[in-house]
Amino acid sequence: MISDPLFYCLAIPVVILVGMSKGGFGGGFGTLAVPLLALMIDPRLAAAILLPILCSMDAVSLWSFRGTWDKLNLKILLPGALLGTVAGALTFEVTNANWIRLIIGVLSIYFVAHYLWGKRFLEQLQERSPNKIAGSIWGSIAGYVSYIAHAGGPPVAIYLLPQHLSKSVLAGTTILFFAIINFIKLIPYVWLGQISGESFYTSLVLLPLAPLGVMLGVYLHHRVSDKVFYWLSYGFLLLAGIKLTYEGTMGLIH
Numbered sequence: 001m002i003s004d005p006l007f008y009c010l011a012i013p014v015v016i017l018v019g020m021s022k023g024g025f026g027g028g029f030g031t032l033a034v035p036l037l038a039l040m041i042d043p044r045l046a047a048a049i050l051l052p053i054l055c056s057m058d059a060v061s062l063w064s065f066r067g068t069w070d071k072l073n074l075k076i077l078l079p080g081a082l083l084g085t086v087a088g089a090l091t092f093e094v095t096n097a098n099w100i101r102l103i104i105g106v107l108s109i110y111f112v113a114h115y116l117w118g119k120r121f122l123e124q125l126q127e128r129s130p131n132k133i134a135g136s137i138w139g140s141i142a143g144y145v146s147y148i149a150h151a152g153g154p155p156v157a158i159y160l161l162p163q164h165l166s167k168s169v170l171a172g173t174t175i176l177f178f179a180i181i182n183f184i185k186l187i188p189y190v191w192l193g194q195i196s197g198e199s200f201y202t203s204l205v206l207l208p209l210a211p212l213g214v215m216l217g218v219y220l221h222h223r224v225s226d227k228v229f230y231w232l233s234y235g236f237l238l239l240a241g242i243k244l245t246y247e248g249t250m251g252l253i254h
Contacts, residue, residue, distance in 0.1 A: 001201035007040050015206050019213015022057040024171030024221035034149045048199035053210050058179035060214040068172030076135030084143025089188035097148050102248025104145055108154040108241025112234050128162040146181055157237050
């Protein structure tokens with residue numbers, strides 16, 4: 001178990017913020033978790049510590065948003081996501097996570113910039129419908145980067161946000177999608193030894209914070225308007241993109 005007090009000074013607010021994201025408020029928080037913890041520990045250890053906590057958060061979130069998910073989008077996203085997860089498990093040891101962070105970060109920034117351009121010059125982006133090709137591509141990317149660094153949020157957001165779903169359906173769909181992926185990820189994480197005694201006991205210490213963060217997120221979700229919710233979602237996606245781009249670039253330079 002990690003015993004450094006400075007680590008917990010960082011990890012405690014990070015876990016609460018991730019819980020808020022799992023509770024349907026500020027989806028970008030989840031993407032920021034591993035990069036933030038990686039400021040103090042190996043990112044692979046950070047990912048291993050977070051996974052059991054994420055699974056416990058998913059269980060609470062699923063109950064809070066039960067029945068609000070979009071089944072069609074899940075059917076489109078999940079097959080590709082499962083393939084991406086398998087690919088992530090098979091290539092984890094040889095994958096340069098910094099390239100993944102950089103690519104997803106740049107894509108996230110581009111997507112937010114495209115949205116703002118549309119708001120400024122086209123009044124609003126044209127609403128899109130579920131698309132099998134786009135959903136399969138973004139689902140595969142989400143599954144892959146979710147396995148590598150729990151950073152699958154931006155690819156899913158890039159696919160779902162243009163559909164202008166209600167905030168509860170958007171949150172519920174995202175929550176169920178990642179609940180399925182995270183519980184599946186437990187199998188290779190344990191099988192390949194990525195979850196160690198050190199990571200597991202550290203997860204247990206932080207675990208009581210999980211429901212607190214989720215319930216805080218649920219509380220804010222039901223008290224923020226759809227317009228504000230979407231602006232916050234794009235804002236957190238931009239922050240996540242900047243953070244991932246910076247981390248990926250710095251990692252490649254060094």
